[in-house]
Amino acid sequence: MNTRRIRCLWFWSNVVIVVFFSACVSTGSNTPEDRDLLNYNHDLLMGLLWQQNSGEYSALCYQAFNAGERYVASLPSWENKAIVFDIDETVLDNSKYAAWMVVTGNPWGNDTWTAWCNAREADAVPGSLDFARYLMERGIEIFYVSNRPASTTESTVKNLQNLGFPLADREHVFLQEDTSDKNPRLERIRALGYDIALFAGDSLEDFDSATRRWTNQERRNWADSEIESFGVYRIVLPNAVYGTFESAIVPNYYGLSPGEKARARLEKIKAWNP
Numbered sequence: 001m002n003t004r005r006i007r008c009l010w011f012w013s014n015v016v017i018v019v020f021f022s023a024c025v026s027t028g029s030n031t032p033e034d035r036d037l038l039n040y041n042h043d044l045l046m047g048l049l050w051q052q053n054s055g056e057y058s059a060l061c062y063q064a065f066n067a068g069e070r071y072v073a074s075l076p077s078w079e080n081k082a083i084v085f086d087i088d089e090t091v092l093d094n095s096k097y098a099a100w101m102v103v104t105g106n107p108w109g110n111d112t113w114t115a116w117c118n119a120r121e122a123d124a125v126p127g128s129l130d131f132a133r134y135l136m137e138r139g140i141e142i143f144y145v146s147n148r149p150a151s152t153t154e155s156t157v158k159n160l161q162n163l164g165f166p167l168a169d170r171e172h173v174f175l176q177e178d179t180s181d182k183n184p185r186l187e188r189i190r191a192l193g194y195d196i197a198l199f200a201g202d203s204l205e206d207f208d209s210a211t212r213r214w215t216n217q218e219r220r221n222w223a224d225s226e227i228e229s230f231g232v233y234r235i236v237l238p239n240a241v242y243g244t245f246e247s248a249i250v251p252n253y254y255g256l257s258p259g260e261k262a263r264a265r266l267e268k269i270k271a272w273n274p
């Protein structure tokens, strides 16, 4: 083999290596399925940026809890009254877990979500701690009702306690045991003699468990029919990163591949067509 041929071979072999590694670096992975997952997770980015950085996110949280304070102050009596908080994105901010999905390309999973809960690193949602203390000072009972797995009860209680939330103990924190339907847990609270005066949550199912199985149109219709309750005895926290609205876009959403989910999302937006 002459020198010219050797140089030519050396040049093209380097081109192949550079192209190969560039492709790996630009996608972070090699398979179409992995690239679909990265793109799918990347859809969370703007919502996360907004939740973690914007003053508007904090302002909306303050608006919700201010409305709650006004409603509680208007009640003729606080005797035997209880307030029910959802936990995730209502009092605890889990945006770092979703950000981990974006930067690593990992999907949401029971095992990693449980590990996040057990890490006890969630921050408080803006305004939630002040509202909880406001209730405590008035002798109003607080219950935290969440669909976090019951196996994370100790860690969830500790996370809430470390942030200073009142009544954060096993008698007031009800996580998911057998069903995601919160009604049986709400009945347990009522059976203790409490009148639930207000619900705080970031998802419609925190206010009515039936909405979990509905389409987005049905969920919107329900919100329209309950318009008088929001900012009164139901206070709604903002969450643009995740929620049942996502799985409600098409039937069997969670049975789809990441690529199919990403396409289903695109097909549901209403675009200008000039």
Ligand SMILES: [Mg+2]
Residues within 6 Å of the ligand: 086, 087, 088, 089, 090, 201, 202, 203
């Ligand atoms: Mg929630």
